[in-house]
Amino acid sequence: MSAPPSLPSERPHRPHRSRLRRWLRRLALGCGVVLVVVTAASFVYNGVTAGRATPPRGLxxxxxxxxxxxxxxxxxxxxxxxxxxxxxxxxxxxxxxxxxxxxxxxxxxxxxxxxxxxxxxxxxxxxxxxxxxxxxxxxxxxxxxxxxxxxxxxxxxxxxxxxxxxxxxxxxxxxxxxxxxxxxxxxGPPPALKYVLFDPYRTSLLRLGLGVDAVIRSVYDAQCGPACPRLDAAGLDQWRRPLRVPGAESALWSMLAAGxxxxxxxxxxxxxxxxxxxxxxxxxxxxxxxxxxxxxxxxxxxxxxxxxxxxxxxxxxxxxxxxxxxxxxxxxxxxxxxxx
Structure with a gap:
């Protein structure tokens, strides 16, 4: 008398793995959407702020x-x-x-x-x-x-x-x-910085930072200390304007890459x-x-x-x-x- 045919073993149901995969797919999709939106916004912002400053007169x-x-x-x-x-x-x-x-x-x-x-x-x-x-x-x-x-x-x-x-x-x-x-x-900046900051994001970050007086003052205060005069409008322009003249941004990226x-x-x-x-x-x-x-x-x-x-x-x-x-x-x- 032959043995009854063996039934295929049933795989245990693991609903948590399915949920995890769905969650990861949604996360990846969300990150992709955010990246596209941020990139588009960065390009638009860079275009709007593309105007360059002129050096002061009389130099x-x-x-x-x-x-x-x-x-x-x-x-x-x-x-x-x-x-x-x-x-x-x-x-x-x-x-x-x-x-x-x-x-x-x-x-x-x-x-x-x-x-x-x-x-x-x-x-x-x-x-x-x-x-x-x-x-x-x-x-x-x-x-x-x-x-x-x-x-x-x-x-x-x-x-x-x-x-x-x-x-x-x-x-x-x-x-x-x-x-x-x-x-x-x-x-100087860490060497890995050049692999993290690239266009269009670095240009947007630079222009955003230069547009905020508090950012410039915080860097100046940290480097100069309490004995230094507080930056007024002219002082802010002294540090800000050279980074806004034609060619300044591309030179800055080259210098940061070199250290x-x-x-x-x-x-x-x-x-x-x-x-x-x-x-x-x-x-x-x-x-x-x-x-x-x-x-x-x-x-x-x-x-x-x-x-x-x-x-x-x-x-x-x-x-x-x-x-x-x-x-x-x-x-x-x-x-x-x-x-x-």
Missing amino acids: RYVQAADVRTRYQTWGTAGPPVVLVHGAFESVDTWSRLAPLLARDHRVYALDLTGDGYSERHGPYTVDHFTRQLLGFLAAMHLGGPGERPLLVGHSSGAAVVTEAALRAPGRLGGVMLLDGDALDTGA VPGLPADQVARLAGVRLPKSVVFGAQDDVFTRQTPQETARRIGAPPAALIPGARHLTMISSPKAVAAAVDRLTAASLAASR
């Missing part, structure tokens, strides 16, 4: 290497000092310090390409910035006997003045690294072998760098111990212009003594 320009360069001068007598700003800064960043220096110096400041109102002309690298700076010295007839300037480089500008000193030490009178270590490991300019540590250390007076000055409360950075930087470049400005953060030329001016005066004295 001065000179051809420095291959860059039409905006610059400003203060003072008519005394040793020359050239001020080199950091990332996302400009000539106007020096507006509190430069008049103090001008009492005893001839002061020059330029907008590096990519920032301020100079021509946007990549690549935005230490090499290109340095060629622009040395071209600016030539255009201003600086670098000869009795005309060798002190270079003051703020933040990432420290890398530019370091490289200039390595390339043309005989054209300079001294070098100050102000709130910067000149290294390629310094401050804040800097040099390898062994290259910065070569400055110790250059016979020039050197100085390192930091805000004592600068949280962009570690507490060890100022003295490590001074040892690396062969400078005296770093000068720390009490209570100051990362924008010492704004928060503490008198203290920075005094440090420049000390470096000037060392430069004059070395030239005798």
